[in-house]
Amino acid sequence: MRYVVLQVILKEKLWGTGSGNLTSLEKAINDQAAKGYRLHTITTASSGSKGMIGGGDRIQATLVFESLG
Template sequence: MQIVLREKFVGKGSKNFKEIEDLCNQQFAEGYRLHTFAQSTAGSTGFFGGDRTVCNLVFERIAD
């Protein structure tokens, strides 16, 4: 699964970081665990600029 974190317009940090937490909690509730987490950062040429952080999460089913 992939989530793109966007910078806050004012201040530091990501304005949608909670999406990662919510996604993980949903997957954990369905019997998965986080196997791999990777991130990369790319510059943005949009109206407000700023970097975008792309987070890739790989989950695996926990054996019963």
């Protein structure tokens, strides 16, 4: 079996809730699916930002894709 590992950083909005870039996560999954891989495992780790500039938490998603071929 062949595997691909990707990391996607999701940045939470400064005000309100929800990620401002879930489309980047969706794109990573769809791009690998188009190459013949399926999502095998996903893990996340979160960290808070420091200071007011660039605010919002960050979530690091690590995705492991498995070859279907």
